[in-house]
Amino acid sequence: MSQIRPLFKREFLGYFRSPVAYVFLISFLVISVSLAFSRYGNFFKNGTASLESYFIFFPWLFMFIVPAVGMRLWSEEKRAGTIELLFTLPITTLEAVLGKFLAGWAFLTLAILLSFPMALTVGFLGQPDWGVMAATYLGAILMAGAYLGICALTSALTKNQVISFVLSLAACAVFVFLGLSSFTTTLESILPVSVADMVSNFSFVTHFDAFTKGIIDPKDVIFFLSLMGFTLVLNVVALER
Amino acid sequence: MIEVTGLVKNYGTKRAVDGISFKVNRGEILGFLGPNGAGKSTTMKMLTGFIRADAGTASVGGIDVTVDPVAVKRQLGYLPESAPAYPEMTVEEFLSFIAEVRGFRTATAKRERVEHVLGLTHLNSVRSQSIETLSKGYKQRVGFAQALIHNPPALILDEPTDGLDPNQKNEVRALIKNMAAEKAVILSTHILEEVDAICTRVIIIARGRIVADETPAALRARQPGARLDEIFRTLTA
Numbered sequence: 001m002s003q004i005r006p007l008f009k010r011e012f013l014g015y016f017r018s019p020v021a022y023v024f025l026i027s028f029l030v031i032s033v034s035l036a037f038s039r040y041g042n043f044f045k046n047g048t049a050s051l052e053s054y055f056i057f058f059p060w061l062f063m064f065i066v067p068a069v070g071m072r073l074w075s076e077e078k079r080a081g082t083i084e085l086l087f088t089l090p091i092t093t094l095e096a097v098l099g100k101f102l103a104g105w106a107f108l109t110l111a112i113l114l115s116f117p118m119a120l121t122v123g124f125l126g127q128p129d130w131g132v133m134a135a136t137y138l139g140a141i142l143m144a145g146a147y148l149g150i151c152a153l154t155s156a157l158t159k160n161q162v163i164s165f166v167l168s169l170a171a172c173a174v175f176v177f178l179g180l181s182s183f184t185t186t187l188e189s190i191l192p193v194s195v196a197d198m199v200s201n202f203s204f205v206t207h208f209d210a211f212t213k214g215i216i217d218p219k220d221v222i223f224f225l226s227l228m229g230f231t232l233v234l235n236v237v238a239l240e241r
Numbered sequence: 242m243i244e245v246t247g248l249v250k251n252y253g254t255k256r257a258v259d260g261i262s263f264k265v266n267r268g269e270i271l272g273f274l275g276p277n278g279a280g281k282s283t284t285m286k287m288l289t290g291f292i293r294a295d296a297g298t299a300s301v302g303g304i305d306v307t308v309d310p311v312a313v314k315r316q317l318g319y320l321p322e323s324a325p326a327y328p329e330m331t332v333e334e335f336l337s338f339i340a341e342v343r344g345f346r347t348a349t350a351k352r353e354r355v356e357h358v359l360g361l362t363h364l365n366s367v368r369s370q371s372i373e374t375l376s377k378g379y380k381q382r383v384g385f386a387q388a389l390i391h392n393p394p395a396l397i398l399d400e401p402t403d404g405l406d407p408n409q410k411n412e413v414r415a416l417i418k419n420m421a422a423e424k425a426v427i428l429s430t431h432i433l434e435e436v437d438a439i440c441t442r443v444i445i446i447a448r449g450r451i452v453a454d455e456t457p458a459a460l461r462a463r464q465p466g467a468r469l470d471e472i473f474r475t476l477t478a
Contacts, residue, residue: 003342006338010327010330010338014327014330017329017371018329080325080327080328081321081323081325082326082327084286084291084325085325085326085387087291088290088317088321089339089342089343090311090312090314090342090343090344091311091342
């Protein structure tokens, strides 16, 4: 497992060796902050000292933004032929998968944490509950990891980055839409309530909501972690086949 | 050092490699010859553990590649065809990364290895340039440097002189020749003069099978007076 470190380092710094990192970080922050200040977010009008109006868009935003980070993970290696170089180095597939995934996750974590001026603003304007805020940040980071797991997997399936992006987007969309009330109502009309409940339990929105209220429920944490584990195992299988 | 027995690889219904067996000892430079699509690269990829063989075994230093692929990869230096490398990295960053994965963890050990191969492959003048800005010849040398960084006992080079100008070709050949005394080297090529210039043994493959396995002199003796490419054409037709 000691081989993960050099792979992680190369991948993480790789984001900053091209304009990708800067374009991504700036767009992410501009879009997320503008959504909070928009009439849909009502950051000021709400009159509450919380970041709820900022984080409420995250499941939607991640649907587009995480595939942008994840699409290149394997597709790019396959296209450039560097995958042959990588897998003739003395590393196992699992080490390669983990190194790359952790680098992407660390990059997304950095993007999320760079929203700290929003937190400071709320702290300056009122007395926010810092515990709730910390829980929300934790939830956002875990959710980003789960999205990235899906995107890394779809990226391993193709050498075309566009296909990888579209597949990731579609897969992530499923996990978002499962939790929408209009969707679950429709589902409940066709399926027994228990089944509909189970299906909507797979939604990112449902699990993330608890974090934004300051609740760190083990079942939500386990949901995100196990989804990451599951997609990473599939990722190894997809690369070894 | 390198031993291959009955390797087979199918792509769909097409048999790309059909029961290839050979041995390479230390001090030997084996030239792997064949028309495009004959199965040269596929054989090399199976030997390096990058793709799995459908049948047969390949081992390096007595270790079977299917049993312990990581141990085999540790002993191998491999230059894939067209020398892929991460384009956004500089030559130095890239070689440092390879050195680190190859087990040179301390800064001094890493620097020592990187400096050594930079000198060996004459890359010092472009060390801080990103790989995407390099010419084909330089890229090829970066790939070569990467394969040599851990001083492996076995070297597998897929078309090492492809894309180089005549001077660079000569240089790379001299480099391979100098190192060969204590290494087992396999190089694939479709340049026949290369075989004459550096190889101690030649294997010619056509349609996935070995059609000749002998010294360059014995290959010439097949048709006295004929040019090497005529012999090659007769064998692979």
